[in-house]
Amino acid sequence: MKRFLYVAGLPILLFFGWFVLSNGSENFYAPPLRDILRAFVDTWTPQRLNDDVLPSLLRLLSGYVLAAALGIAVGVAIGLNRRLRATVEPVLEFFRAIPPPVLVPVIMLFAGIGNGMKVIVIVFGCVWPILLNTVEGVRAVDSVQLDTAKAYGVRGFARIRTVILRSASPQIAAGLRQALSIAIILMVISEMFAASNGLGFTIVQFQRSFAIPEMWSGIILLGLLGFALSLLFRLAESWALRWYHGLRDAQRKS
Amino acid sequence: SEDGGGDSVDQVKVGVIPIVDVAPIYLGQQKGFFTNRKINLTMESGQGGAAIVPGVVSGQFQFGFSNFTSLLLAQTKNVPIKAVSAGVSSVGEQGKDFGGVVVNANSPIKTAADLAGKKISVNTLKNIGDTTVRESVRKAGGDPSKINFVEMPFPNAPAALAGGQVEASWLVEPQLSQAKAAGARLVASNFVDAAPNLSVAAYFTSAKLEGEDADLVKRFTEAMNESLTYADAHPDEVRAILGTYTKIDEKTRAAMILPKWPTEINEASVQTLADLGAKDGIFDGATPDLSKLLP
């Protein structure tokens, strides 16, 4: 009960506030929440979810998984190797600063306009928090732990797997968490180009055809989607990092 | 604007897309057609209606530029806007229009009818591009329901076409000239197929401003009409002014086809656009009410 209040309390309050404040709204672009909710029910039919949300989700997840693999792998390499870091960091920073919308055309040159392009756009956008956090996490591995591994001949891949990744995992988790919502954002951006279905495409389409309550309902759906995914993420994280949370909470709570 | 005919100059912001179509307003600004009428213009450029319409509705911009299908769409949703002057029109001649569908030189697509069942890029789905291209196919005897449209901004379309990612592209100037120069072949003039002398776009304002400051709207319309007429009569000056607000290189500027800028909105052609849109279902079953939109 208390948990439920924590999770739902503030959102309910905010929605209620929105509902009341927007009730008499005359503004075309900020319609009453009542209308938005009605549009939500009408718009997001199972058919629509299947046609537009499902493909988006699939692209989103494949992009996210790819970004996670790439970000962690490259991040570990860069974090461990000072020279490599010095060499590639400026190039990475260069690409990181380029807005995905202007990069999409370049990606299209190489990857076409299919799902591949959209997945690459998602990867391109959400790999950064994972990469950066992995690099920092790897750099911050406790020196005594590293020495222990070295002294006992734990080297190569085993050292990375059993020591470095585990030790950096709290920070990597921070990156993965960031990347999740960025992936959703990038999903929308990628569907602004050469798309003919998808949640992002639909929202943009609503926006262009002045179906404003429908557009807001799409934004709410995005929020719900993000919330659901982050819930899943949190479950996975608390499982993978149970040692860490145990360690941090051990003295604090008990 | 408060004192109507006084000495004060109205500061007016116009939301435009920085493309060929809006050359007259830049030209008119340069020629002083607006300052003559106590209007001090500022151009705000946005990428399409998504950015411009909210700006006009909320009063951030006094006027905006948009194509008619978008305006009709807005009208069906009761967006409080009103067209105030013509914007740009099709040249009306097959093969000589400022927009059209192109394919690669070696493409098996020879006529508009062949476009049926093909993958065609348009800048925006469910808008003026796909409805008029469908009409081209329909008129040529093809099945328009089979066309597979994909959305792609004009600047990126030539690369996608050349790379074989789409089989045909609907382009407007300057991309049309650039693509043709690179070897692409024109297979349809969709604006021409849709209606004779199609009115493509218009300048519009919010219903609120129209009600509150009819005088300003009137002066703007007059200045606009003068600009349109002047631009239509002085293509060289149009080509020159393009160099100031776009980066189209000189060669392309000289080669490209300029649209027509009549001062009258061709109501019949707008009705045709409305009918085409309704036929393709882009209005969600609603019927646009032209009388509420047109001046």
Next chain:
Amino acid sequence: MLEVQGLRKVYSTGGREVEALRDLTFTIDNGDLVCLVGPSGCGKTTLLRCIAGLLTQTSGTVKLDGHEVSGPPPGLAMVFQEYGRSLFPWMTVRDNVSLPLKQKRVPRQRRDELVDQALEAVGLAGTESAHPWQLSGGMQQRVAIARAVAYEPSTLLMDEPFAAVDAQTRADLEDLVRALWQRLKVTVLFITHDIDEAVYLGRRVIMLSSSPTVVQDEITVDLPAERDQLHTRADPRFTELRTHVYEQIQAAKRGRPASIG
């Protein structure tokens, strides 16, 4: 054979220069058990790290069996002074102890056997599935010891390994180390600040001076090889030796060699 020759180590981090070791020279035969004592901060840990190849010396050489040490040599086990930080918090006690064995490709069954034995020996049977941070300080230290013991190393470096355990457990662990040493003929270098422990455990005791650090003195512990907590410590020779070491350490702290008494 472990040869340390002219070893010097200067730390220079953040504008601060510390000469931790000035000039150390000594050798340890294979299968010897040497205790190292010296004032706090004199450079014992630094020395151990250099020997383990974890730290690069400023000058001088460390050779193991004739080869210069550049990285941790195979068959080396080390118990770190920072026992808490040297355990991996994401692993259970069992995994912590068995990880090095896995690296050594000890077959699974044998590994489990070794881990169980080692944990039993340090008195931690029953905590296999706990994480290190669920254990008390002394228990953590014993996990680190168990890890080194289970590894069956050929060289064992221990840095104040019994600092956090109670007297009784300490005595048991001392006997454990001697038993291991005798059974496996492992070379042991053992840092301690407990003089009795140094004399009780070692075949030799090396005393370091305070900074700038050199070898202050060295004695061979000529007590019988079979030692036990009650009798050995009661031996008059034991008392003699410990007094000698004590005096040297005090002299070291004052910064000059005591007249050998």
Next chain:
Amino acid sequence: MLEVQGLRKVYSTGGREVEALRDLTFTIDNGDLVCLVGPSGCGKTTLLRCIAGLLTQTSGTVKLDGHEVSGPPPGLAMVFQEYGRSLFPWMTVRDNVSLPLKQKRVPRQRRDELVDQALEAVGLAGTESAHPWQLSGGMQQRVAIARAVAYEPSTLLMDEPFAAVDAQTRADLEDLVRALWQRLKVTVLFITHDIDEAVYLGRRVIMLSSSPTVVQDEITVDLPAERDQLHTRADPRFTELRTHVYEQIQAAKRGRPASIG
């Protein structure tokens, strides 16, 4: 007065339930110096954390001067067993020591004086500007001690505070604690696993049993108040007391009270 009554603490993290303390009852008068000994893992640290109000007990009460402890009481200083992690790596030694004083709003000049004195007393003069991770283990531990000493607490809790220092330094620090105690009339609760140290330092020694933990025994150290390393330790009464404690600890490890000898 510190009253501990029926204290019980059960850890339950990650599915593992450990009864660290079963039922502890004892009192410590203000200005007393009590040493606490017990087998490794018996719950000494847990007890100290409960007294400091850092950990909530499962049942029982801890009262300081009649008030139930719910958070750290004012005027309390604690030296943690994990000395390394209790120092802030981002601060210099000086800042680490003076930060609690700043919190106490000790004026700047007095603060500097106290810090200098404390560092001098633990033998760390000259390392003020170093960071903790540039120091040896024993030096880090002494910084933690200096921090507690400079604070001039009214209650001082120390958890194996001399575990990482050499014998000579340890003796000096023991005398430092006794001097502080006598000078400031501070209440000291001191955990150690060194029985000699417990008897030498304390006015009372409380012995804990091994898990499940209760108070195994308690003695009053009836040695003269003026103690020194040489004579006190040579006192026959000292030997008697230490033997008693030793036997109780051994009995505790076996899990039953020894017949009091």
Next chain:
Amino acid sequence: MRSKALLGLSGLAGLLLVIELLPRLGLVDDSYLPPTSEIAAALADELGTTAFWQAVGDTLTGWAIGLLIAVVAGVLIGIVVGAVPVLRAATASTIEFLRPIPSVALIPLAVLLYGTGLGSVLLLVVYASFWQVLVQVLYGVADVDPIADETARSFRFSTWARIRNVLWPTALPYVFTGIRLAASVALVLAVTAELVIGAPGLGKLIAVAQTSGAVPDMYALIAVTGLLGVAINLAARVFERRSLSWHQSVRGEVPA
């Protein structure tokens, strides 16, 4: 330090070389991805115009103000929410709900409120980069070593002192990562906002170059955006080295 700069330059040089070679070898059509030399020539032309520098100034203004707001708000809110468990539990779901809403979806709202002015850019920039900082701070606050925190508590540090002396230094490495993430997200959003809404700045120039088919100009401007990113990161790194000299990640860099 010198050799590090050299390595970094060689990395960038490699990138330039690849872009030069891709079109020259005919792997891509040079009218869509021109070689480095052509981009450089276009860039040189741009550098000579005042409009360009004006645009860089506009973009950087939007970026800096937006980033500042986002960082300050992110850090303050992050610490308060992170340090008070009740707040953290109560806001978690709302944060997760708001975070994935793309800034681009807020464009109509921004235009509605602020037109094409700086306000629009700021709204988008702050919205996007705020979350980056916030999430990093939340994770950083959770990373406090329990023993260090207990030490502070046992000495009865005030809440503020605990935040300043324990929480903040622990979270600092996370905050730096957050700032570096936010800095580039802010740049991305500043440029995107200009691109789509048409607020003055580099993005607007890019949009104009794009619609005009001036491909080398477009790439030149994109490159400028990227280089701004590199410069910003460089500054962040220097700052980080100074304030994190005690941290494992920085002190580990010094060869032992």
